Amino acid sequence: MSARTAKRAFVVTFVMxxxxxxxxxxxEPWERDVLAKDRMKLVxxxxxxxxxxxxxFSKEASSxxxxxGGGGCGCN
Amino acid sequence: xxKKTTGNIAKGLATATCTLLGTAAAAPVSAExxxxxxxxxxxLFYGEDAGRVQDLSLNxxxxxxxxxxxxxxxxLAVDSLTGATPSGAVPQNEVQTFTRPSGESVYSVGSxxxxxxxxxxxxxxxxxxxxxxxxxxxxxxxxxxxxxxEYDYTHIGTNFGLSRDFxxxxxTVSLGLALARDELDPVGGAPVPLSAMADVGMISGRDSSTxxxxxxLLLGVTQVINERLLVQFNYSLSTASGYLNDPYKxxxxxxxxxxxxxxxxxxxxxxxPLHEYRFESRPDKRTKHSLFGQGKYWLGGKVLDLSxxxxxxxxxxxxxxxxxxxxxxxxxxxxLEPHVRLYTQSEADFYRVSLLDGEAMPxxxxxDYRLGSFNAVTAGLKYGWQTGSGHDVxxxxxxxxxxxxIPSDQLTxxxxxxxxxxxxxxxxxxxxxxxxx
Amino acid sequence: xxxxxxxxxKAGRASAQKQLEVAAAEAWRIEAKYSRYLAGNIVHRINxxxxxxxxxxxxxxxxIDFSAALYRMSDRRFDITSGVLREVxxxxxxxxxxxxxxxxxxxxxxxxxxxxxxxxxxxLQRGMEVDFGGIGKEYAVDRAAALVAAECEAPCxxxxxxxxVAAGCATKDTAWRxxxxxxxxxxxxxxxxxxxxxxxxxxxxxxRRFLLKNGIRYSHLxxxxxxxxxxxxPRSVTVAADTCTQAGMLSTLAMxxxxxxxxxxxxxxxxxxxxxx
Numbered sequence: 001m002s003a004r005t006a007k008r009a010f011v012v013t014f015v016m017x018x019x020x021x022x023x024x025x026x027x028e029p030w031e032r033d034v035l036a037k038d039r040m041k042l043v044x045x046x047x048x049x050x051x052x053x054x055x056x057f058s059k060e061a062s063s064x065x066x067x068x069g070g071g072g073c074g075c076n
Numbered sequence: 077x078x079k080k081t082t083g084n085i086a087k088g089l090a091t092a093t094c095t096l097l098g099t100a101a102a103a104p105v106s107a108e109x110x111x112x113x114x115x116x117x118x119x120l121f122y123g124e125d126a127g128r129v130q131d132l133s134l135n136x137x138x139x140x141x142x143x144x145x146x147x148x149x150x151x152l153a154v155d156s157l158t159g160a161t162p163s164g165a166v167p168q169n170e171v172q173t174f175t176r177p178s179g180e181s182v183y184s185v186g187s188x189x190x191x192x193x194x195x196x197x198x199x200x201x202x203x204x205x206x207x208x209x210x211x212x213x214x215x216x217x218x219x220x221x222x223x224x225x226e227y228d229y230t231h232i233g234t235n236f237g238l239s240r241d242f243x244x245x246x247x248t249v250s251l252g253l254a255l256a257r258d259e260l261d262p263v264g265g266a267p268v269p270l271s272a273m274a275d276v277g278m279i280s281g282r283d284s285s286t287x288x289x290x291x292x293l294l295l296g297v298t299q300v301i302n303e304r305l306l307v308q309f310n311y312s313l314s315t316a317s318g319y320l321n322d323p324y325k326x327x328x329x330x331x332x333x334x335x336x337x338x339x340x341x342x343x344x345x346x347x348x349p350l351h352e353y354r355f356e357s358r359p360d361k362r363t364k365h366s367l368f369g370q371g372k373y374w375l376g377g378k379v380l381d382l383s384x385x386x387x388x389x390x391x392x393x394x395x396x397x398x399x400x401x402x403x404x405x406x407x408x409x410x411x412l413e414p415h416v417r418l419y420t421q422s423e424a425d426f427y428r429v430s431l432l433d434g435e436a437m438p439x440x441x442x443x444d445y446r447l448g449s450f451n452a453v454t455a456g457l458k459y460g461w462q463t464g465s466g467h468d469v470x471x472x473x474x475x476x477x478x479x480x481x482i483p484s485d486q487l488t489x490x491x492x493x494x495x496x497x498x499x500x501x502x503x504x505x506x507x508x509x510x511x512x513x
Numbered sequence: 514x515x516x517x518x519x520x521x522x523k524a525g526r527a528s529a530q531k532q533l534e535v536a537a538a539e540a541w542r543i544e545a546k547y548s549r550y551l552a553g554n555i556v557h558r559i560n561x562x563x564x565x566x567x568x569x570x571x572x573x574x575x576x577i578d579f580s581a582a583l584y585r586m587s588d589r590r591f592d593i594t595s596g597v598l599r600e601v602x603x604x605x606x607x608x609x610x611x612x613x614x615x616x617x618x619x620x621x622x623x624x625x626x627x628x629x630x631x632x633x634x635x636x637l638q639r640g641m642e643v644d645f646g647g648i649g650k651e652y653a654v655d656r657a658a659a660l661v662a663a664e665c666e667a668p669c670x671x672x673x674x675x676x677x678v679a680a681g682c683a684t685k686d687t688a689w690r691x692x693x694x695x696x697x698x699x700x701x702x703x704x705x706x707x708x709x710x711x712x713x714x715x716x717x718x719x720x721r722r723f724l725l726k727n728g729i730r731y732s733h734l735x736x737x738x739x740x741x742x743x744x745x746x747p748r749s750v751t752v753a754a755d756t757c758t759q760a761g762m763l764s765t766l767a768m769x770x771x772x773x774x775x776x777x778x779x780x781x782x783x784x785x786x787x788x789x790x
Binding site: 025026027028029031032034035039040041042044045046047048050051055056059060061062063064065066067 | 116117118120122133135137151243244245246247252292294298299300301302303304306308310312314364366367368370372374379383385387389391393395397403411419421424446447452470472476478500502504506508510
Binding site: 084085086088089090092093095096097098099102103104105106107108109110143 | 586655704705706708756766784
């Protein structure tokens, strides 16, 4: 699959996901006890995530995705 | 009431209360004001084998919580880099000599050795600061700045974010923008792309400093699926323009039949390279698209974290990243978290193992293994616990391995894939300590 | 109880339902028994005895013993017979402050030292009344918490109109987050956030019930010795103690100490938050 086709396929999937997100899926405020736990945060340790992002940014051609990389660097 | 009788009545009151409630002494109260400051510190060691890169990093991150959900965050990181990294030249069955980027001396590698360059060694300092606050009822806004410096590289950046909750905060849509300007001040100046590596003292025609601009755009949706499942989808667009080369990376020129490096003789009285090398050349623009999805699932006390990212750019690189962690509580206050990450990327359009003698110079070429085609695996284990005073400690040990494969049509003559691709074996060791006051 | 009562539980649905039923039953039982608005209960019998001796039950005797002990410990500032002062003091935010003479007249019917208490027999002088309003809610929430804890071990938070108890044992990850309202603020944004794992939390404040005349703010907490409100009381005092009863008593007493509130609280070696504005 060429990069362009792949790109299109994923954009379509993404928009569909956005669509489903806008339905009334979810929980009532009083059902949030598990979701409120620290361990259920999307990023549990932001310092660790930042350190890992930095390692992979220096060693691979991809970066970010989850958020922004903290900043550029000249490391190899 | 006279001051004298205003003694400590808490004890008498406690006894009277026990009598009233008909219970033995109640368990002692535990009520603490939510800390205003939260600190996260981490010490990281990253070490590749065989004399390659080693990094020791110290990070401190502090958050100050104000009333009305406003948060100030500040971070400081210090990285000390040592070791050496592949320069892009291919190993040969004879000694190779290279002129250092400074142009002031040479270094040699033995027969069969992978040429490594250590010019990037330095200590890097990075500073970040951010502010987050609610905007009206439903919006949250954030803004931040980042700055980092090392002897040949300076980065300055700013970022903005806006998010809105819908649907009883079950859905959150976010928008982010980051802009950065990086200035490079390479040792010896920025080499002319695809120019030949010269003898000692013969560098000329170089810009002493160059720069690049990066802009990132992020669109994300976070959605609560049910009481135990939370998902996030992000799309990001990143554009970089300016000087995107690595000023220290080179390519070997090899004979189209034998695949061996083409020799050269330094000018009389000068030291210099014994083979032909060219500095790499990359386009001056790069556009990346990423699609990212993550889910966190509660499995009766354990938490499963699964994420996938697809990246594609106009340099021809496609990558897939699959990352999974499982948080396993051990007793009341500690946990074990195994982690596996799988990564694969395809090579850049202009990735070349080496250049061929006699062929027309391509417009762009790079032998940087990080633009090549490879698979990588990370496997690790993290153990965390809470100390008596409520502080969080964690230790993490991970192993990172890259294995490249060079398509056979890129190989020339005697070149052999296995010995050409640098590969990578690294150990990551991390200690974190977090507390609030 | 006169206020919304809330039970927050970390138990599973069935157990939580049980916990709620147990807590509600106990709250209603105590309300029915000690409310001064209901005819036929023990409080009504005591207040309409007109000087006669009344025999009290075990629970009421315990409450009276407790009140008597507190009367002594607080140097007579905590007095369950001071309820009649509400006849001349109506805290509706207006400037209708009663006359000296009116207060003096009512004050003659106030004073625990005038009552005769020989457990289980209580004799009040004619015109005197007892009012358990000052300890009723805190007592109810502590009792309910004990019953709920016996029912199920899962951490449970009971909030009876601001008198709070955390039963069971929460960890740092699952601590209850309690916000203390900014006194006088119109929005519901808390000015202090407290992580409560165990124990009781009670707040005394005068931000809602007060009188304002000639620039002087009269808090609704009356000094039973003078019949007049305490001056220079803090806007709000929150105390954390092992039980809500203790927390409630200390926060009330602190308010009654007026400008000495902080000193008093410091001497008790407990966590407290005192807001003056």
